[in-house]
Amino acid sequence: MTRQGAIPIQYTNVTSLRVGAMDFGSDDTALNSFRRNVQRVPANKILLHDGEHNCKVIVVIEGWLATSKSSLNGEVQLIDFMLPGDIADPTSADGKTAGLNIEAVTGALVSVIPLAVWHRMLAESPRLARANEQVQAAERARLSERMLRLGRGSAESRIAYALIELCMRLRPLGLSDNCAFHLPLTQRHIGDFTGLTAVHVCRTLRRFVRNGLVETADHMDIRITNLATLSEIAGVEPERLAAEITPLPE
Template sequence: MTEQNLLTTPPRHIAPPAWKLSTTSGTEMIEQLLRTYQRRSHAGTVVALEGSTSHVVFCVLSGWLSLSKSMEDGQRHIIDFALPGDLVNSVCANNKTNALQIEAVTSATVAVIPDYRWASLLEDLPQLKNLEDRVIAGTLSRLSERMLRLGKGNAETRIAYAMIELCIRLRAVGAVRDWTFHLPLTQQQLGDFVGLSSVHVCRTLRSLSRLGVIAMKDHMDITIHNIDGLAKIAGVDPRALENQIIPSGRR
């Protein structure tokens, strides 16, 4: 049911914004491909192991994935979330080893596209190359912004920024209505994402609630009540967000 939100809000025939090309024929071609390689993962499933070899590109069709890294002592950090419409090519340099562990946070449908298939598609549809570049640039930009807060921001800054980033990304796929969206995360997971303990995530969320900038309902339904106040806490120019965080060209 957590995932129902995400499945119903965008058009059901799977065409997240990133995939909307100008040519209709291209779009159809891609949708065909996505359907072919589509797979379903239950919440909590490990989709790809950190360090394993892999020759695929992932495209999220519905649900959330987490991309994480762990230290030897078991400490885990969530480097990024992959939301519907996101493209994930989790290989590291040189060899084809996964740099990140990919897990399904909610139950999710993911297109698992073989490398060679993706490469040939790129040749048929040169516009895709452009899209791929934008996705990569967007990812780097997001990571940088988050890193900045992780290094220099306090708990409120980090949480506020996470809320803004996720809200904007979710809005791009139609999963936000009236500044309200569903966060299918435990406070532990949110903590692993922003670099805080789950206890302190809790305190910080309540602190932000008390300030009136956000509100929470039913275990993680978030409403942003005062985006300007939230942006101020997060240390962002709200206008800059529009261009910086949304990877695809859509509104």
């Protein structure tokens, strides 16, 4: 928790953005709309509260966001991470109220778009509408994979899955090189993501390291050294998973 919205606008100069399988360049009106609503936000800033009436769609340009729900006694469940090119649409059934918290995990560059504007954008750009569908489909696929592990998986399975999911998602962004990647997360984040306590995340990760499945370096630099075994623990085929949860360039 720190200083707020400070960070002045320097290179808010977005020249292109890939959403789903679609590249939006300077000649796209959609990109101009993104630009008009760009904000740079600091890490840990909450962009939207669950239940908030003034609901907005948030497009990630740079950095990590997370969507979450929290229980009355303060426990948090991360619902999904939103990476560059992802679209967080927190709207619930009434079409007005947010059903999620959205917060910045790292400093991030986002486009915050009022619902009305967003709907107009979708109507005016079939490409954007299509990209939006792809991104939503990818998110749905991720959510159900994760629900399966939350409901039926062991701690090992949940964490193995989380590592593989994030690895696969970072790959097309150029942020995962041969199963080595950096997670800007604490073990608490991983716990909130997998429905475990931070303590148990620690134990389980260390066990993975002891067993030669992953290596870790300073603050969450991860390298998966035995993808085959880790996949087996996660109950997943990595390539099939990648196809289902990340929109691939065509």
